[in-house]
Amino acid sequence: MTLRSRLTMAAAVAVAVAVVAVAFFAFRATSDVLVDEVDDSLVNRANDVAEATQAFQQRAERRPGFGPPGEFVVPLPPFGGAGGFSQVVTADGETVPALDQVGELPVSEQAVAVAAGESGAFFATTDVDGEQVRVYTAPLADGLALQVARPLGEVDSVLADLRWVLLFVAIGGVVLAAGIGFLVARTALRPVDRLTDVAEEIAVTRDLSRRIDVDSDDELGRLAASFNSMLVALESSVGVQRRLVADASHELRTPLTSLRTNIAVLTREEELDDADAAQLRSDVDAQISELSTLVGDVIDLARGGEPVQRNEVLRLDEVVETAVDQAAFHWQDVEFATDLEPTTVTGDADLIGRAVTNLLDNAGKWSPDGGVVTVGVHDGEVTVSDHGPGVAEADREHVFERFWRAPAARNKPGSGLGLAIVAQVAESHGGDVSVADAEGGGALFRLRLGGDPPRVDS
Ligand SMILES: Nc1ncnc2c1ncn2[C@@H]1O[C@H](COP(=O)(O)OP(=O)(O)OP(=O)(O)O)[C@@H](O)[C@H]1O
Ligand SMILES: [Mg+2]
Structure with missing residues (x-):
């Protein structure tokens, strides 16, 4: 896997994580806000009913015989166009639905407890005829609790739409990030490509005089600059070694020639008198030791x-x-x-x-x-x-x-x-x-x- 694709992937993964986190929290926040709104409307509704009930009761007390017969008098209009429910629950668990109301809300133990005055108002989400419904149960009068409810279908459909939007945004974001990551990686790594090209070229041509253009002072610019200074050092040390070899072979030639001459004379030793021969032998000895010193020095210098x-x-x-x-x-x-x-x-x-x-x-x-x-x-x-x-x-x-x-x-x-x-x-x-x-x-x-x-x- 190339560095370029790794960088691209890192960008995509980073954005994906960020987008998923943002989408998750946005979804949660939206859903909370929507449910809160439903809850607020339920509370308002319950307050309206409670007020109307009070007024009705007072009127009934002033003018006996007015109003429908029964143990209690509660005006319960249906919950309006949104298909809401309302009903009254007694402390015995009996329910009285609103006028014209179709269907009935299930009555939980907690709702009965509210009617009996043993528990405070509460919200719940329940299933009514296969539909998610938000129910608010609040005390209404002595021994009575009022339940108002609204189906969550609207909220659910808004959230479903939101889910799709967020999904598209997330996918789009990841694709975009991968694309941008790829472009950035390509631009950022271009100097590395150039460096690699020059290094490969030098490896093939052995031309140490090649240099890389340094056009920035960032990390890669510094890398190129130090690559260049490495080439300068290498070039100079190779040059020094070459000159040393050339100089040394040149300098070795003279003592070698005279040594060869002396040895050539020595091979015809019988033509020389003893003193000359002895002198020549000691000369040769001295020349050989001088030569080995010279060679030793050259070796020392070659270590550069x-x-x-x-x-x-x-x-x-x-x-x-x-x-x-x-x-x-x-x-x-x-x-x-x-x-x-x-x-x-x-x-x-x-x-x-x-x-x-x-x-x-x-x-x-x-x-x-x-x-x-x-x-x-x-x-x-x-x-x-x-x-x-x-x-x-x-x-x-x-x-x-x-x-x-x-x-x-x-x-x-x-x-x-x-x-x-x-x-x-x-x-x-x-x-x-x-x-x-x-x-x-x-x-x-x-x-x-x-x-x-x-x-x-x-
Ligand atoms: N102490 C000195 N006084 C005067 N001239 C000197 C002195 N030391 C070096 N030089 C000069 O510098 C030259 C180079 O010295 P260097 O020691 O490198 O070579 P060398 O003594 O001639 O030979 P090598 O040291 O290889 O046996 C000498 O040939 C000499 O001309
Ligand atoms: Mg010397």
């Missing part, structure tokens, strides 16, 4: 902006200290001075360690012999400064690019991936890395890891 996999709370100062120990071992000619404030950050210790190592490695590489590299951890930020040549203003925007190396760096080992990895680690931790001039000349790198504000343990 992946969110940090291991998100643990770690001591930044301890991670930096370990990296400094390793760097000090590797760069024996350089002195490493540290000032590490105890700091905790959230992130991946391996990645942060690698980033710091890359910074230390650069500082060691560019420091003059006996130079001092100062490493600090303050306010959740790692700083590494050296007294080498520093990074020229113009190069600062390039140093974090992949495979970028300053012309002066061409004679030093490296592939230009170190700082790109640092930048990526910083980014994946929600931080950043920047370069500036160190005090007294040299480069100063700042690595900030975002996330938690630094907490200093006492």
